[in-house]
Amino acid sequence: MTLLLDRSAPARPQGKPRRTLIDRRTLPYLLLMPALLGFLIFKAYPIAKSAWISLTTGSARTFVGLDNYARLMHDPVFWTALRNTALILVVQLPLMLSLALLLSLGLNSRLVKARAVWRLGVFVPSLTGLVAYGVMFSVILNRDGGLLNWLLSFFGIDRIDWLGSPVWARIGIVIALNWHYVGYYAVIYLAGLQGIPKELYEAAMVDGAGPVTRFRRITVPQLRPILLLTMVLCTIDTLQLFDEPYVLTNGGPDNATITVTMYLYENAFKYFDFGYASAIAYVLALLVIVLGLIQAKLAGERR
Amino acid sequence: MKRWALTFALAAAFGLCVGPFYWLAMAATHDDKDIFTWPPKFWPGDHLWDNLAGLEESIGLTKVALNSAVVASTQTIGGLVVSVLAGYAFAKFHFRGKNILFVLLLSSLVIPSQVRLIPLFEMMLDFGLLDSYAALVLPGLTVPFGIFLMRQAMSGLPDELLDAARVDGAGELRIIWRVVVPVMRPVIAALTIFLFLWSWNEFVWPLIALRSPEMHTLPVAMATLNGLSETDFGQVLLASALSTLPVMVLFLFFQRQFISGLLAGATKG
Numbered sequence: 112m113t114l115l116l117d118r119s120a121p122a123r124p125q126g127k128p129r130r131t132l133i134d135r136r137t138l139p140y141l142l143l144m145p146a147l148l149g150f151l152i153f154k155a156y157p158i159a160k161s162a163w164i165s166l167t168t169g170s171a172r173t174f175v176g177l178d179n180y181a182r183l184m185h186d187p188v189f190w191t192a193l194r195n196t197a198l199i200l201v202v203q204l205p206l207m208l209s210l211a212l213l214l215s216l217g218l219n220s221r222l223v224k225a226r227a228v229w230r231l232g233v234f235v236p237s238l239t240g241l242v243a244y245g246v247m248f249s250v251i252l253n254r255d256g257g258l259l260n261w262l263l264s265f266f267g268i269d270r271i272d273w274l275g276s277p278v279w280a281r282i283g284i285v286i287a288l289n290w291h292y293v294g295y296y297a298v299i300y301l302a303g304l305q306g307i308p309k310e311l312y313e314a315a316m317v318d319g320a321g322p323v324t325r326f327r328r329i330t331v332p333q334l335r336p337i338l339l340l341t342m343v344l345c346t347i348d349t350l351q352l353f354d355e356p357y358v359l360t361n362g363g364p365d366n367a368t369i370t371v372t373m374y375l376y377e378n379a380f381k382y383f384d385f386g387y388a389s390a391i392a393y394v395l396a397l398l399v400i401v402l403g404l405i406q407a408k409l410a411g412e413r414r
Numbered sequence: 415m416k417r418w419a420l421t422f423a424l425a426a427a428f429g430l431c432v433g434p435f436y437w438l439a440m441a442a443t444h445d446d447k448d449i450f451t452w453p454p455k456f457w458p459g460d461h462l463w464d465n466l467a468g469l470e471e472s473i474g475l476t477k478v479a480l481n482s483a484v485v486a487s488t489q490t491i492g493g494l495v496v497s498v499l500a501g502y503a504f505a506k507f508h509f510r511g512k513n514i515l516f517v518l519l520l521s522s523l524v525i526p527s528q529v530r531l532i533p534l535f536e537m538m539l540d541f542g543l544l545d546s547y548a549a550l551v552l553p554g555l556t557v558p559f560g561i562f563l564m565r566q567a568m569s570g571l572p573d574e575l576l577d578a579a580r581v582d583g584a585g586e587l588r589i590i591w592r593v594v595v596p597v598m599r600p601v602i603a604a605l606t607i608f609l610f611l612w613s614w615n616e617f618v619w620p621l622i623a624l625r626s627p628e629m630h631t632l633p634v635a636m637a638t639l640n641g642l643s644e645t646d647f648g649q650v651l652l653a654s655a656l657s658t659l660p661v662m663v664l665f666l667f668f669q670r671q672f673i674s675g676l677l678a679g680a681t682k683g
Binding site for chain 2: 242
């Protein structure tokens with residue numbers, strides 16, 4: 112090391128620092144260049160442009176102000192899509208996150224052996240692509256030959272027409288969603304659980320706190336930042352729900368499972384009403400941001 | 415008693431998660447009629463080759479899988495390079511506008527990706543890139559999560575290590591390649607799998623950007639197959655099983671890094 116240092120020392124010119132195209136000042140910008148170019152061209156520009164498109168109509172892009180947004184407010188299909196999305200969110204978010212939390216507690220327990228294998232197994236569903244698992248579930252949820260009805264038959268439950276009735280189709284989608292994502296969130300929680308100092312639990316046990324108290328007084332508060340993160344992630348994902356209903360039910364029966372993003376997609380790429388579709392996108396973006404802020408505020412207040 | 419109950423509960427969860435994959439693998443070897451008979455098929459059938467040949471004929475399985483492989487690997491490598499360079503800049507340099515740029519990059523996560531579909535489509539139309547690999551790869555090269563992950567990981571890198579290399583006369587690119595990348599191997603491995611997984615499974619954008627069937631990626635081809643009035647479920651399920659196989663194998667090889675990468679992203683968020 113000293114040898115190398117000695118060799119480079121005389122090479123450094125005295126006085127003014129070397130001026131080249133790439134110096135310490137410009138270097139970080141050069142390193143960021145690819146990321147920023149990609150961001151500006153393929154993210155920032157399209158986001159800005161769709162804001163403009165949402166104020167126009169037709170392929171000629173005639174400016175119509177907020178007409179598209181006004182039309183949305185009186186569009187029954189949009190409200191149906193919004194209601195379906197909200198309904199799935201209200202059921203999905205608490206169900207999936209509590210299942211994931213329960214699962215992570217089990218995976219973290221010292222009572223259980225071969226935890227790595229269990230962890231691997233529950234994580235695997237989240238590796239499947241949405242089309243692959245959508246197709247898979249369209250057969251699993253089939254009324255006559257499906258795996259789920261077969262399983263239920265052992266409990267004496269009659270065959271359910273999962274994808275054919277409005278109520279069951281929604282439940283079917285929630286089941287598919289849970290299968291796909293619970294393990295993913297459980298592993299995130301597991302990371303959080305392993306980050307909690309063990310001394311906290313030991314001290315609580317010395318004080319005679321039972322498992323429920325320890326969970327409420329130590330686990331939940333310590334996990335709060337991660338719980339918030341997963342809440343926001345789950346909200347964003349559920350509000351943008353597209354692939355599952357697209358593959359499983361195509362929005363049916365009777366629009367019972369049409370979501371906001373599906374309706375957006377239909378307007379854009381089936382009716383080629385780009386202005387209207389962009390307005391839907393911005394209403395959705397607004398919803399995501401507002402809900403995210405509310406959740407952040409709630410989590411902050413409880414601290 | 416308690417241990418017994420907990421193990422049983424976990425085994426049930428495990429079975430619910432993994433069971434469908436076993437069923438999928440078995441169903442993929444049957445023909446349409448057998449798949450929808452009661453009870454479900456739990457043993458291999460004799461239609462694997464028929465289904466394979468059918469897939470080759472209906473969607474051009476080889477070509478479609480090759481498309482997916484080319485697109486996913488290009489996008490993964492490109493995304494890695496972009497993320498490593500940007501992450502290094504954010505973690506190890508002080509410069510004007512650093513925080514604003516970082517927040518700006520991350521804030522795009524809040525805007526639903528659907529917002530960008532239409533302008534992206536028009537942009538590709540203007541560039542004449544629709545129906546090309548470039549249309550699929552280019553928009554996915556800047557990955558905010560990747561930049562975030564690399565910045566988090568590299569901020570723990572000791573400055574002395576980099577300065578030592580600089581004193582030895584190494585240029586920054588050389589430092590990144592010879593010093594930073596080797597030290598960051600586990601995180602880079604994790605990001606590699608994430609990027610590949612996302613690109614491999616990407617559905618909506620390819621569905622919009624691709625026109626001709628011979629350019630289709632696996633998910634798009636599967637979706638068209640599934641949309642036909644006479645869906646051949648033996649074929650579709652085999653395609654599903656085959657499309658899941660590469661990511662499963664990748665995951666089994668790198669699961670340690672994969673989960674640690676997930677954890678790095680989650681806990682430091």
